[in-house]
Amino acid sequence: MTLNSETNINKQRAISDQRPATSIQQPASCFTHLECTRCGKTEPIDKLLNLCSCGSKALSGAPFFARYDLNAIRPIWPREALKNGPSNLWRYAPVMPVQHEANRLSLGEGWTPLLETPRLRQHLGLPNLWIKDESPNVTASFKARGLCLAVSRAKELGVKKVAIPSAGNAGSATAAYAAAAGIAAFVFMPKDVPQPFRDECDFYGAKLELVDGLITDCAQKVIAGKETQGWFDVSTLKEPYRVEGKKTMGYELAEQFEWELPDVIIYPTGGGTGLIGMWKAFDEMERLGWIGSKRPRMVSIQSTGCAPIVRAFEQGLDHAPEWEGATTIAAGLRVPRAVGDFLMLRAIRESGGTAVAVPEEQIAPATYEYSQLTGIFFCPEGAAAVVAAQMLFGSGWIKPDDRVVIFNTGSGLKYAELCRLKNVYAKT
Numbered sequence: 001m002t003l004n005s006e007t008n009i010n011k012q013r014a015i016s017d018q019r020p021a022t023s024i025q026q027p028a029s030c031f032t033h034l035e036c037t038r039c040g041k042t043e044p045i046d047k048l049l050n051l052c053s054c055g056s057k058a059l060s061g062a063p064f065f066a067r068y069d070l071n072a073i074r075p076i077w078p079r080e081a082l083k084n085g086p087s088n089l090w091r092y093a094p095v096m097p098v099q100h101e102a103n104r105l106s107l108g109e110g111w112t113p114l115l116e117t118p119r120l121r122q123h124l125g126l127p128n129l130w131i132k133d134e135s136p137n138v139t140a141s142f143k144a145r146g147l148c149l150a151v152s153r154a155k156e157l158g159v160k161k162v163a164i165p166s167a168g169n170a171g172s173a174t175a176a177y178a179a180a181a182g183i184a185a186f187v188f189m190p191k192d193v194p195q196p197f198r199d200e201c202d203f204y205g206a207k208l209e210l211v212d213g214l215i216t217d218c219a220q221k222v223i224a225g226k227e228t229q230g231w232f233d234v235s236t237l238k239e240p241y242r243v244e245g246k247k248t249m250g251y252e253l254a255e256q257f258e259w260e261l262p263d264v265i266i267y268p269t270g271g272g273t274g275l276i277g278m279w280k281a282f283d284e285m286e287r288l289g290w291i292g293s294k295r296p297r298m299v300s301i302q303s304t305g306c307a308p309i310v311r312a313f314e315q316g317l318d319h320a321p322e323w324e325g326a327t328t329i330a331a332g333l334r335v336p337r338a339v340g341d342f343l344m345l346r347a348i349r350e351s352g353g354t355a356v357a358v359p360e361e362q363i364a365p366a367t368y369e370y371s372q373l374t375g376i377f378f379c380p381e382g383a384a385a386v387v388a389a390q391m392l393f394g395s396g397w398i399k400p401d402d403r404v405v406i407f408n409t410g411s412g413l414k415y416a417e418l419c420r421l422k423n424v425y426a427k428t
């Protein structure tokens with residue numbers, strides 16, 4: 001089926017508002033409260049929050065989700081109205097938490113292309129494959145979406161300093177949006193992070209500390225300093241708004257597929273905000289009357305060098321124990337323990353999805369191979385997702401007529417090590 005098929009368009013007309021799109025104004029944000037994803041506790045929207053304090057010794061606090069009065073905007077915001085919206089993630093502003101337009105930071109984030117990649121389709125034997133290419137985002141990765149929202153809300157709530165642990169891309173995005181907002185940024189990255197990420201932080205005026213360890217060690221630095229230094233912690237899922245930025249990937253997919261979601265979404269997973277965010281977006285869109293109840297099968301991709309979510313999925317666990325000795329060239333996947341593990345595992349299972357660990361040694365060569373087959377400069381995380389698609393098609397889990405979307409979550413351009421390895425591979 002093609003994206004623009006007549007059947008699809010007719011189906012849309014049947015359930016949509018008939019008013020001309022041009023007469024519809026974008027409503028204000030319908031954000032009403034925050035809700036703990038574990039205990040259900042609610043908090044008001046003007047409170048600056050990190051994790052909910054519920055839980056036990058074994059379970060750390062849980063993330064809060066932003067909740068919206070979707071019933072209120074459903075009659076006044078039909079999906080056709082999006083046609084008037086800006087070509088960035090603020091086209092979904094009514095289901096975003098920022099209250100005042102003046103606080104919407106914008107550097108050109110979101111509304112990324114959905115690419116058909118004919119040569120890759122042919123190579124993989126998947127005629128209905130698309131790459132959602134996140135590399136055109138600000139600072140060249142999908143992290144721009146989450147940090148755009150986190151820093152916009154931090155600004156709105158009067159925060160003066162933000163701090164973040166990062167594998168590279170999130171640090172760059174924080175530095176950029178903090179510069180746009182006039183907020184001080186403190187970034188903690190593992191000391192083996194590629195040079196371009198360090199340079200970006202420097203250029204945007206962020207304070208960077210290199211840490212001898214993994215992202216979890218960087219997170220400890222943020223925890224240790226936040227009280228004394230007055231930092232607001234914008235770590236993955238430890239504040240409620242990065243996930244709101246990432247959920248726009250789900251809204252965009254629905255819109256770009258003309259409201260018929262794909263069958264399979266393949267997503268390279270570290271902290272999992274994107275996967276969790278898209279799952280939230282699908283639920284919201286159903287309640288807005290924009291889509292039906294059909295959901296894509298959500299697939300979490302990790303590397304055999306660090307695969308806590310895959311292991312927990314295979315063992316039937318609700319939480320993912322820490323992965324010891326994490327190592328992978330796909331730096332964004334080097335997350336040994338994730339705060340939102342239970343939310344990821346829930347989404348994967350509810351969707352009938354799966355989790356796949358891609359052999360580490362295949363990731364670098366796949367990055368060159370798929371870049372050469374597409375013209376997309378794949379990041380290793382995105383290339384790992386393509387390898388996984390091949391594995392899942394080979395095992396029969398993906399069917400030939402499935403409509404499959406693979407996320408290329410960023411650009412490979414900043415991974416200096418990868419470029420060096422390219423020369424090594426070229427010589428052999």
Ligand SMILES: Cc1ncc(COP(=O)(O)O)c(C=O)c1O
Binds near residue numbers: 141143272
């Ligand atoms: C390029 C890239 N892909 C994927 C990921 C993992 O993203 P998430 O933490 O949303 O699972 C990261 C995280 O740093 C990344 O930089």
